[in-house]
Structure formats: structure tokens, C-alpha cells
Amino acid sequence: MAAPPLLALTDVTLTLGGKPLLDCASLSVAPFARVGLVGRNGSGKSTMLKIAAGELEADSGERFLKPGASLRYLPQEPDFSGFGSVRAYVEAGLGPFSDAHGAGLLVSELGLSGCEDPQHLSGGEARRAALARVLAAEPDILLLDEPTNHLDLPTILWLEEKLSNLRAALVLISHDRRFLQDLTRETLWLDRGGTRHLARGFSEFEAWRDRELEEEERQAHKADRRIVAEEHWLRHGVSGRRKRNMQRLARLHEMRAERRNRVGPTALVKLEASEAQASGALVVEAVQISKRYGERRIVDKFSTRVMRGDRLGVVGANGAGKTTLISLLTGALAPDSGKVKLGSGLAMAALEQSRASLDAALTLQDALTGGGSDYVEINGERRHVAGYMRDFLFKPEQARTPVSKLSGGERGRLMLARALSRPSNLLVLDEPTNDLDLETLDLLEEMLQDYPGTLIVVSHDRDFLDRVATSVVFSEGDGRWVEYAGGYSDMVAQRGAGVEARSRPETPKQEPKEKPAPREKPAAKARLSFNELRALATLPAKMEELREKKAKLQALLDDPDLYARDPAKFSRAGSLLAEAEAELAAAEEQWLELEIKREEIEG
Numbered sequence: 001m002a003a004p005p006l007l008a009l010t011d012v013t014l015t016l017g018g019k020p021l022l023d024c025a026s027l028s029v030a031p032f033a034r035v036g037l038v039g040r041n042g043s044g045k046s047t048m049l050k051i052a053a054g055e056l057e058a059d060s061g062e063r064f065l066k067p068g069a070s071l072r073y074l075p076q077e078p079d080f081s082g083f084g085s086v087r088a089y090v091e092a093g094l095g096p097f098s099d100a101h102g103a104g105l106l107v108s109e110l111g112l113s114g115c116e117d118p119q120h121l122s123g124g125e126a127r128r129a130a131l132a133r134v135l136a137a138e139p140d141i142l143l144l145d146e147p148t149n150h151l152d153l154p155t156i157l158w159l160e161e162k163l164s165n166l167r168a169a170l171v172l173i174s175h176d177r178r179f180l181q182d183l184t185r186e187t188l189w190l191d192r193g194g195t196r197h198l199a200r201g202f203s204e205f206e207a208w209r210d211r212e213l214e215e216e217e218r219q220a221h222k223a224d225r226r227i228v229a230e231e232h233w234l235r236h237g238v239s240g241r242r243k244r245n246m247q248r249l250a251r252l253h254e255m256r257a258e259r260r261n262r263v264g265p266t267a268l269v270k271l272e273a274s275e276a277q278a279s280g281a282l283v284v285e286a287v288q289i290s291k292r293y294g295e296r297r298i299v300d301k302f303s304t305r306v307m308r309g310d311r312l313g314v315v316g317a318n319g320a321g322k323t324t325l326i327s328l329l330t331g332a333l334a335p336d337s338g339k340v341k342l343g344s345g346l347a348m349a350a351l352e353q354s355r356a357s358l359d360a361a362l363t364l365q366d367a368l369t370g371g372g373s374d375y376v377e378i379n380g381e382r383r384h385v386a387g388y389m390r391d392f393l394f395k396p397e398q399a400r401t402p403v404s405k406l407s408g409g410e411r412g413r414l415m416l417a418r419a420l421s422r423p424s425n426l427l428v429l430d431e432p433t434n435d436l437d438l439e440t441l442d443l444l445e446e447m448l449q450d451y452p453g454t455l456i457v458v459s460h461d462r463d464f465l466d467r468v469a470t471s472v473v474f475s476e477g478d479g480r481w482v483e484y485a486g487g488y489s490d491m492v493a494q495r496g497a498g499v500e501a502r503s504r505p506e507t508p509k510q511e512p513k514e515k516p517a518p519r520e521k522p523a524a525k526a527r528l529s530f531n532e533l534r535a536l537a538t539l540p541a542k543m544e545e546l547r548e549k550k551a552k553l554q555a556l557l558d559d560p561d562l563y564a565r566d567p568a569k570f571s572r573a574g575s576l577l578a579e580a581e582a583e584l585a586a587a588e589e590q591w592l593e594l595e596i597k598r599e600e601i602e603g
Contacts, residue, residue, distance in 0.1 A: 005030050006069045006169055007141050009052055012061035014044070021047060022058065023193030029141060033169045036180045036202045039190035041393075041409035041437040045173050046076060048190060049143050052171065070095050071141040072134040076149065078126065080118030086129045087114035093133040099529075103136035110155065123150035124318045131159065138531065141169045148176045149434055152318040153460040167531075175436055177202070177463040206438075279425040280344040281308050283454045284329050289338035290479070291324055297479030298324045301338070304473065304483055308343075308425075311448065311455040313465045315488070316475030322458050325473070325481065326428060329456065349424035351415050351432055358411065360404035364394060367403055368417060376421050392417045409435045416444070425453035433461045462488045532594055539591040546584040553577040 007029040014022040021044040029035060029052075039045050050056040051063065053073035065071065072093065083089040090103050107114045110128040121129060127150045134142060142163075148156050156179065163170060163183055174180050180202035187198040187205045198208050284306040291299040298321035306312055306329070314322050327333035331342050358367060365385050369376055376388050386396045392413045406414065412435035419427070427448075433441055445467045448455055459465055465472060466487035473483045474491055484491040556562065556573050563570040 003030055004066070005064070006033075006066045007052060007071065008062075008064040009048070009058075010062040010064070012048070012051055012058045012063070014047060014051070014056075014058045016047075020193050022051075022190075024061070025190065025193065025195045027052060027171070027188060027195065029169050029171060031140075031169055032167065033171075034183055034185040034201070035169075035171045036184035036187045036205070037171055037173050037190065038180075038187060038202070038205065038438065040439060041413075041435075042407070043190045044193065045190055046145050049073065049145050049171065049173060050075075053143050066140075069141060070137065070139040071143065072137050072139040073143040074130055074134045074145055074147055076145050078130040078133075080121070080126070080129075083118050085114060086112055086116045086118055086121075086132075089118050089129060090114070090133045090136055093137050095137045095139070097534075098137050102529075103132065106136050107132045109158070122318075124152065124155075127151055128155065135162065135166075139168055141171070142166070143171045145173045146175065146435075147172070148174055148179055148460070151460065152320075153315060153462070154317050156460055167535075175433060175438060175441060176461055177438065177441075178461070277345060277347075277425070279308055279346050279453065282306075282341070282343040283308055283310070283346065283426060284343065285341040286329060287339050287341075289328055289335040289340060291321075291328060291333070291336050292479075299328060299335070299481060300479030302481045303338075304329075306454060306456070308454055309452070311457070311468055311470045313469035313472040313487070314456065314458045315460070315465070315472055315491075316481075320475035320477075321479070322475070323430070326430070326456060326458065330426075330428060346426050347422075347424050348426040348428060349419045349422040350428040350430070351419040352430050358403050358415065360402065362403050363400050364389065364403065364406070364414065365399040367414060368421065378421060379423075388417065388421070409437065412436050413440070420447075427451065427453060427455050427457075429455070429457045429459075431458055431460070433459060433464050466490075532597070535590065536594050536598065539587055539594075543584060543587050543591065546580055546587060550577060550580045550584060553580060 005028045007027070009025065009027040011024045011026060012022050013020065013024060025044070025048060027035075027037075027048065037045050037049065047056065050073075051058050053071065054063065054065070055073065080089055083092065086107060087104070090107055091100060094100060094103060104114060107129075110132050112125065112128055112132070116125065116129075118126070118129065127147070131147060134144075147159060151159065156176070160179060160182055170183065172180065172183060184201040186200065187202050189196045189198065189205070189209060196212065198205055200208075282305070284304070286302060286304050288301045288303055289299055290297070290301055302325070304312075314325060316322050324333065328335055328340060330348060331340060362371075365374070366372075368388065369385055374385055375382050376385055377383070378388070386399060389396065389399065394410070394413070403411070403414070416432065416436075419429070432444065436444065441464065445464065448457075448468050455468070457465075457468065466489050469487045471483055471485050472488060472491045473481050474495075476482055484494050486494075553573050553576055557570065557577065562573075
């Protein structure tokens with residue numbers, strides 16, 4: 001028997017602007033679950049997570065939260081109002097049994113001091129502060145909406161490791177494929193208002209989704225053929241008993257109504273870059289370039305040669321100088337020493353991570369056309385802005401919508417539409433994957449692979465770099481940049497290590513100093529943490545529950561006639577038994593380790 005859920009939404013319905021956003025959508029979160037919530041931009045993922053968190057009430061349906069279970073929710077845009085410091089913001093989210101000292105350590109691990117003013121944080125700092133708040137509370141359930149947005153790669157790797165070691169149940173929305181693949185064990189697909197569940201992680205989701213859509217298309221085609229056949233009967237074969245004919249006619253009307261109300265899959269973005277004439281074979285040549293700001297070295301004697309058709313990825317921690325390096329390579333910034341040579345015939349289009357060039361007061365149409373026009377020009381073809389908007393999933397009635405009213409995903413698509421509409425043979429993209437759904441990312445990757453020009457891209461998305469980049473420039477620290485052939489995985493193979501997870505700012509300075517005492521200090525006053533004490537208290541009951549579950553499943557499988565009577569039930573019971581045995585073994589091993597540790601501490 002499966003454990004009762006900690007959190008459940010049943011047949012949740014929500015209508016916004018007269019259109020159902022969620023239609024009988026359901027979610028079940030078991031203890032220790034790892035659920036990936038996926039779907040197109042605008043499908044209602046964030047709304048569903050808000051309903052699950054209790055921050056938004058559905059029109060109908062039920063929300064269940066197990067009594068006594070603690071829940072924390074990370075929104076895309078956290079509210080810092082009313083807090084004078086990051087530390088105050090984080091501590092305000094602690095539960096009654098949370099460790100305030102541990103919360104301070106968590107803030108430090110995330111590269112913050114705790115004294116920062118929350119109203120003046122950068123995007124990355126705000127995201128790290130919000131993560132510290134939800135993680136420090138050590139809840140039973142974590143709901144995370146795009147937790148990797150604005151984070152650098154070291155912090156993403158730190159977060160991935162932290163979440164993988166948590167005992168909390170996790171529901172995760174993310175556009176980062178590698179992050180989803182590494183953390184999820186089941187996937188909930190939100191599509192056209194409804195939900196479909198896959199009892200496997202994200203790594204198997206896309207193939208399953210494609211099969212589901214293919215089967216849906218086959219069933220729709222069969223239904224259409226049945227309607228054609230029935231209409232032929234209506235025109236040529238109405239005869240026989242009137243009652244039977246009336247029933248058949250009524251069924252035809254039902255089939256027609258079903259076809260009228262059928263909602264097809266959401267359309268895909270159509271991506272096409274406006275191409276300028278080809279540049280020269282050499283695009284950028286940098287020779288021993290250096291740049292300093294005060295005493296800080298940003299770039300130190302870096303050399304590279306970018307040829308036409310290359311796809312150069314730039315990777316490094318926030319603050320490493322990625323934007324400065326790109327500015328040097330594209331001629332926007334002069335180096336302190338060394339030289340940069342730009343090739344002939346360059347036409348550059350850029351997409352900035354900050355979206356700062358988007359005037360919030362502009363309408364969507366003016367942002368695309370530059371104002372005063374109803375047309376954009378793509379590859380020499382004059383197109384009406386409404387048609388170009390449809391390519392990026394904007395509706396014609398949104399033409400006069402101010403940029404300030406667009407969602408994060410819509411702003412991302414708008415920036416992409418603007419960058420691709422400009423004739424270019426050199427594309428410079430700074431974090432292009434932010435706020436884009438996975439299907440749009442697929443199309444962007446395909447378009448970039450077919451783009452005849454040259455690409456320079458800053459990204460923290462490992463999967464995106466693997467699919468797009470032909471070489472990666474990586475920050476090794478202290479202004480040293482090294483270029484590696486291939487994508488991110490190729491860089492890891494060549495370096496022998498990936499990007500290191502974020503550590504506290506003091507750690508790099510302490511490591512060269514020979515001060516062993518601070519490292520030995522924790523061992524001298526070893527003690528069980530709050531989590532370990534709680535595990536020691538709760539594990540025996542959990543182990544007993546697992547033993548009972550195992551005994552019931554074994555008794556079920558001992559029935560010699562079960563397989564012949566119900567093969568599916570036999571298979572399901574076998575799988576559940578294997579899971580129960582593995583979970584029991586892990587619990588027993590954890591309890592034994594903690595008990596040994598307790599005995600050693602107590603002498």
C-alpha cells in the first residue's frame with residue numbers, strides 16, 4: 001500500500017480572463033518524492049504551484065496538506081518588502097524547530113554576508129537569498145519555481161547537490177534540462193489545462209510526451225474518419241428503423257461537438273534569424289588582451305581566434321567578468337593591453353541577459369518595429385508585425401500591451417524576436433535560455449545550429465552548451481580564461497573536473513594558509529545535529545512501517561494464482577516490494593551509522 005501523500009491537489013480548476021487555465025488538474029506529492037512539473041510557457045505551472053503552496057485559491061477542486069507537514073515555496077519573484085537585511089528575511093522564514101545558526105551558515109555558503117539590503121540585490125543575489133530562506137527552514141515539502149534563474153553555474157551545482165541530499169519532498173519547475181534530469185524521479189506534464197503523470201524522471205519524459213502526442217493525433221484522425229463515414233451514411237444511407245437512425249444521428253452530432261471542442265497541442269515558436277551578408281573568414285582575433293578594474297584582474301593575457309561559423313560558449317561564476325570579456329571581443333571595450341582585430345563585414349545582433357534595453361512603457365508592437373510602423377523586415381521580406389508576433393506565440397490583441405505587463409517568458413520571447421529580426425552574421429546572446437520553455441529551447445538550439453553566421457553565447461545551461469557550442473571559454477579565476485574544444489561535457493573531460501560548486505568567500509583565502517586548528521575544531525566538539533537527532537527519533541517508526549509494507553507485499557506475491565489472475569498487479573507488487581526493500585535497507589543503514597556516532601560522542 002502506497003504511503004498517503006503529504007500534499008495533493010485534486011481536480012483543480014481555475015479560470016483567468018474567461019478562459020480555463022487549469023481544468024481538473026491534479027498533483028500528488030508523496031514523502032521524499034522528486035517531481036518535475038513541466039509544460040509550455042503560459043500553461044499554468046507557476047499558478048498550479050501557487051495553489052499547491054496555498055497562496056492562490058482555485059475556483060474548484062480540493063487541496064490537501066497533511067496535518068503537521070511543513071511547506072516552503074520559492075516564487076519566481078520573491079517579496080523582500082519589510083525586511084532591512086538578508087539575514088532578517090531568511091530568519092523570518094524559519095520554522096519553530098529550525099536552526100538559526102544553520103541558517104546563517106547557509107547564507108554564507110550562498111556567497112552572501114546577510115547584511116545586504118534586500119531592496120538593492122542583483123538578480124542572482126535575490127535568488128540566492130530566497131533559496132536560503134526556503135532551505136534553512138528544512139521543510140517536509142519544497143516547491144521551487146525556476147530556482148536556477150539568474151544563478152551562475154557554481155551555485156547551480158551547489159544547489160543540485162544540496163537538493164539531492166535533502167529528505168524533503170520536492171516539486172520543481174525548471175527550464176534547465178540537466179538539473180531536471182539529475183533531480184527528478186517522476187514527471188507531471190501540464191498540458192492544455194490538464195495533467196498527465198509519468199512515474200519516471202525527466203530523462204524519459206520527452207520521448208514519452210512525443211508518443212502521447214502521436215497517439216492523440218492518431219485518435220483524432222480516427223475520430224475524423226468516423227465523422228466522414230457517418231456523414232456519408234446521413235446523405236446516402238438513411239433508411240430502416242427510425243429509432244435506430246435517430247440514435248445514430250444524435251451520435252454524429254456528439255462527434256461533431258467533440259471535434260469543435262477539441263483543443264490541439266500548443267503551437268511552437270517559429271524561429272528564423274534575419275541574416276546579413278557573410279562576414280570575412282576571420283571574425284575576431286584577440287592577442288594577449290588584459291583588463292583590470294583597480295587592483296582586480298578581469299582578463300589576463302587572453303588570446304583566441306574566432307572564425308566564421310564558430311559557436312563560442314563563455315562560462316564562469318557571476319562576477320568573473322563574462323560581460324567584460326565579450327565587450328572586449330566585440331570591440332565595445334578597449335583592452336588595457338594586447339589587441340583585438342575584428343573581421344570585415346561584421347553585422348552584430350545582441351540579446352542582453354538583463355533585458356535592460358526593453359523600455360517598460362513601450363508596447364509590444366513598438367518594441368518589435370522600433371515604433372511608428374506596422375512591419376518588420378526579415379531576410380529582405382517585409383512582414384506585418386502581427387504575423388511576426390504569431391511566430392513567437394503572441395496574440396494579435398497583445399500588440400498594444402505594454403512591455404511592463406508581459407510575463408518573464410513573454411519578455412524572453414520578445415527579446416529573442418527583436419534580436420533575430422536584426423540582420424546579422426554575428427549573434428551575441430547573454431543567457432538566452434532564461435525564462436524559455438523546453439520546447440522553445442529545442443527550436444532555439446536547432447536554429448543556432450543552422451545559423452550560417454557566428455555565435456558567442458554566455459550560458460549556465462550545461463545541456464544547452466553541449467548541444468550548441470563548438471568551444472567553451474572558461475574562467476579559471478584571477479583573470480585567467482582558458483578555451484576548450486567542444487561543449488561543456490568536453491570541457492569537463494579535458495579539465496578532469498567541472499565547475500566547482502560555490503564555497504564561502506573566506507574559504508579560498510584560508511586554504512593556502514597553514515592553519516590546521518580551525519579545520520580540526522569541529523571534530524573536537526563533535527555532536528549530533530538537529531537533523532540527525534530528529535532522524536534518530538523518527539527512523540525506528542519508519543523502519544517498522546516499511547517492514548509491515550514489505551510483509552504485506554510479500555504475502556500478496558506468495559499467492560500462487562496472482563500472476564495468472566492479474567499479471568499487472570503481480571508486476572506492480574514486485575516493483576513496490578523492491579522499492580520497499582531498498583528504502584528499508586537505506587533507513588537501517590542510516591540509523592546504524594547515527595547510533596554508532598551517538599555512542600562514540602557519549603563515550
